[in-house]
Amino acid sequence: MANKTIHRIKSHLVLALVFALGLIFLYPSPAHAMHIAEGILPVSWAVVWFVIAFGFIAVGIRLIGRRTREVRGLMPLLGLTGAAIFLISLISVPVPIPGTCAHPCGTPLAAILVGPFISAVLGAIALLLHALFLGHGGISTWGANIVSMAVLGSFVAFGTFLLLRRFNAPIAVTAFAAGLFGNLATYITTSFQLASALHGPGLFWSMFGATIVAYAPVQGPVAVVEGLITAAVILVVHRRRPEILSHIMSRGSNRRLRTK
Amino acid sequence: MSLKDKVFSDVFAQKQNLVTGIEARAKIAFTAVALLINLLSPTIYTPIGIAVFCLITLLSIKIPPGLLLLRLTMPLVMAVIVLIIQTFLYGGTPLFTIPIWGFHLVGYAEGLARGLLIMGRVIGGVSLILFLSMSTPTNKLLLAASWFRVPKIFIELTLLVYRYVFVLIEEVVAIRNAQKVRLGYCNWRQSMKSLGILGGSLILRAYDRADRIFDAMIARGYTGTMAINYQPRFGRKDYLATLGLSAILVVFYLVGRLRI
Numbered sequence: 001m002a003n004k005t006i007h008r009i010k011s012h013l014v015l016a017l018v019f020a021l022g023l024i025f026l027y028p029s030p031a032h033a034m035h036i037a038e039g040i041l042p043v044s045w046a047v048v049w050f051v052i053a054f055g056f057i058a059v060g061i062r063l064i065g066r067r068t069r070e071v072r073g074l075m076p077l078l079g080l081t082g083a084a085i086f087l088i089s090l091i092s093v094p095v096p097i098p099g100t101c102a103h104p105c106g107t108p109l110a111a112i113l114v115g116p117f118i119s120a121v122l123g124a125i126a127l128l129l130h131a132l133f134l135g136h137g138g139i140s141t142w143g144a145n146i147v148s149m150a151v152l153g154s155f156v157a158f159g160t161f162l163l164l165r166r167f168n169a170p171i172a173v174t175a176f177a178a179g180l181f182g183n184l185a186t187y188i189t190t191s192f193q194l195a196s197a198l199h200g201p202g203l204f205w206s207m208f209g210a211t212i213v214a215y216a217p218v219q220g221p222v223a224v225v226e227g228l229i230t231a232a233v234i235l236v237v238h239r240r241r242p243e244i245l246s247h248i249m250s251r252g253s254n255r256r257l258r259t260k
Numbered sequence: 261m262s263l264k265d266k267v268f269s270d271v272f273a274q275k276q277n278l279v280t281g282i283e284a285r286a287k288i289a290f291t292a293v294a295l296l297i298n299l300l301s302p303t304i305y306t307p308i309g310i311a312v313f314c315l316i317t318l319l320s321i322k323i324p325p326g327l328l329l330l331r332l333t334m335p336l337v338m339a340v341i342v343l344i345i346q347t348f349l350y351g352g353t354p355l356f357t358i359p360i361w362g363f364h365l366v367g368y369a370e371g372l373a374r375g376l377l378i379m380g381r382v383i384g385g386v387s388l389i390l391f392l393s394m395s396t397p398t399n400k401l402l403l404a405a406s407w408f409r410v411p412k413i414f415i416e417l418t419l420l421v422y423r424y425v426f427v428l429i430e431e432v433v434a435i436r437n438a439q440k441v442r443l444g445y446c447n448w449r450q451s452m453k454s455l456g457i458l459g460g461s462l463i464l465r466a467y468d469r470a471d472r473i474f475d476a477m478i479a480r481g482y483t484g485t486m487a488i489n490y491q492p493r494f495g496r497k498d499y500l501a502t503l504g505l506s507a508i509l510v511v512f513y514l515v516g517r518l519r520i
Contacts (some may be wrong), residue, residue, distance in 0.1 A: 037335035038389055039307070039381030040342055043299050061413050067487065068413075074475035075485065079420025080466035080473070083428050086421060088459045091432075093451075125418045129425075132393040132401075134333035135386055140295055179377065198342065200350045200374070207349055212342065232456020237463055244467060 036190060038138025040143050045197040050143030053124070056151045058119035065139050078114065082122040085110045088233070089126065094227045104226040108157030108182030109233055112175065112248060116154040123150025148189035157182030157230075161248065171238050172231045179230030183223040191194065191215065272394050279319045279395040282403035282505075283498040289393045290505040297512050298384045304377050306516030307384030314387035314510065323394055331390055332383065339382035346375035398422055406488050416486045424466075431465055432458070 003154035041049070068074045089106035106126065124146045131137040139144045161178040168179075195208035237244055273280055297308055318328060347355075351370025358365040392401070396471075402415050402422075437459050439445065444454035 035334075035338075036383050037338045038295070038385030039298060039335075039383075040338065040378055043296070045301055046299070056337040057414075064413055064417070072478075072483070073470065075420060076473045076477060077467065077470035078417060080424045080428070080470045081463070083424035084462045084466040086425055087428055087432055088462060090454060091458070093455060105477065109459075121414070121417065122421070125414075125421050128418065129422065131389060132398075135390065136334055138335075139291070139389060140299055140385065142277060189479075194342070198346065198350075198378075202493050206347070210345060210349060214345070228452055229459060231453060232452060233459035233463060236457055236460020240460070241464055241467070244463075 019060060021214045030082035035127070035137035035149070036141040036193060037136075038118055038131070038141055039047065040138075041141050041144055041193070043140075045193070046140045047192065048143075049141075049147050053143040053146035053151065056117065056120045057124055057146065060117040063115075063117050064121060069172075077119065078122065081110070081114060085113075085122060086126045086129065087144045088229070093229060103222070104179070104229045105153050105183055105186055106187075107150055108226060109177040111154035111158040111182065112161055112178060112230070112234060113237075115247075116158040119154040119158070120146070120150045123154060125151075144193045148193060149186045151187040152189045153182045156185035158248075163252065165249070165251075170236055174225040175234035176231035178227075180223050180227035182230075183219075183226035187215065187219040187223065188212070263447050272323050273397045275321070277355065279321050280397075281497075282395070282501045283492070284400040285397050285407055285494075286498060286502045286505060287350055287392055287396055288401070288404055289502075290409065290509065291388050293509050294388050295385055297509065297516065298381055298388065301377075301381070301516035303516055304380040305518055306512050307377075307380035309512055309515045310384035311387040313512075314384075314391040315469075316393060317396055328390065332386055332411060335386045336379075339379040342382075343372075343375035343379050346378065348374070350374055370497040382389070387507065403488065407491075412488050415488055419486070422471075427469070428462060428466065431462060435461055456488060 064074070064078065085106040088109065089104055092103060105123075107119055107123040110122050113119075114122070124142075127137050127142060127145050127150060131139060131142060131145075157178040160181045161174050164174040164177055191208060191211040194211050195204055199207040234245070241250070296308060298307055301307060313452070315328060319325060347367045348365055349371065351368030351372075353369040354366050355369045355372060356367045358367070396404075397417065399422075402419055406415050408411060439454045439458065443450070445451045
């Protein structure tokens with residue numbers, strides 16, 4: 001019985017490797033951050049992810065509502081920032097593999113600019129527009145995609161940025177790491193969502209591992225691209241208009257503690 | 261096709277025809293129920309029926325077949341990946357064996373059937389979303405969503421993001437062209453630098469524009485939030501259309517229960 005299970009896990013890994021090699025050559029360019037397509041998740045899992053996602057979105061909407069009462073010009077600002085980030089996520093970035101390019105998610109960048117909860121709301125809007133007009137993602141899978149890309153992508157990126165700022169890491173390194181880990185969090189969460197919904201009576205970890213390995217050649221470069229673009233954009237903003245980042249720079253830096 | 265049309269294909273929804281004339285609330289309700297029927301379908305017949313209905317309807321209102329195919333590509337790639345993973349990792353009745361690197365990858369009958377059903381649901385679900393988005397103008401779609409009690413802040417923000425995407429897209433084209441004539445994007449390193457400046461400039465212009473737009477909105481009576489009130493008349497034509505769409509939903513449901 002144990003031998004049979006081990007043999008099956010090995011077979012799954014071989015399949016994943018073959019798959020990964022196949023994706024390098026056959027995946028359509030440009031490569032996008034992983035969106036779960038409409039129809040892939042069963043109803044039960046779709047509902048679970050919707051409930052989790054709406055919790056974060058509700059907090060984000062309340063936060064926007066509260067801040068709108070304090071700063072009346074916040075909505076046009078968020079609208080324009082959301083549109084800018086949406087467009088940045090549509091820009092094809094060349095990847096040093098011949099003939100391929102990738103799209104960043106944009107949520108790590110949004111999290112650094114406006115904070116993770118508001119970034120989650122902007123990410124949810126971007127995902128809705130992606131699903132409706134570009135065929136990326138879906139309506140029943142909107143909740144799952146919000147959790148992986150808008151929520152975890154934002155929170156992991158924001159946490160990474162704050163953590164590295166505490167160690168006074170250079171801004172370029174901090175922003176790169178935020179983009180990279182924010183994107184990787186999206187990729188790992190999406191693999192988890194796919195494996196948990198589709199593994200059936202089989203082994204969950206085997207399905208999870210197979211999905212991770214199969215998507216690695218595509219999603220690895222996308223994560224690096226996300227990091228590079230986040231770093232490049234944050235550097236430009238920091239050099240030209242540092243006051244835009246003042247909220248996160250003052251919060252993350254350890255300099256204040258050191259002077260005590 | 262212009263860049264705008266590539267990003268948002270709802271330009272077709274602005275045209276006047278029988279399908280775009282159906283009330284947005286009726287189409288939203290139809291799509292939501294049909295998506296549920298699609299996900300709960302025990303056989304592949306319902307998803308196929310939904311896809312055939314939606315695609316024929318869209319072709320009949322002169323949506324270019326190439327655009328429909330383009331929008332279906334990304335979801336189909338993910339569906340094929342799920343189909344292959346399911347075939348090899350799900351089930352217990354061996355269907356075929358592929359010897360590779362000393363291992364025998366076994367394809368299972370149950371996995372193949374499940375994978376094909378998921379693939380069908382993807383095609384059916386994406387066709388439904390295309391039916392909704394390509395036949396309903398976005399502003400009507402979002403305002404109709406307010407009738408379904410979607411939070412007003414979310415609708416307002418989505419409307420602003422949608423509006424400003426078109427404003428900023430002109431900026432993206434102008435900056436990119438200016439960079440190209442100054443030898444930007446000539447190699448990978450230069451491309452990354454150019455993209456960083458493009459993204460950073462876009463964020464800065466978004467922030468600058470937000471101030472000007474807020475002033476203009478204040479001059480037009482803006483108080484911090486937009487008045488969203490969607491109460492169009494639901495006429496006899498709309499009742500007839502709703503009746504017709506409901507009958508189609510019943511057919512979709514029954515087709516899925518066929519035993520062929």
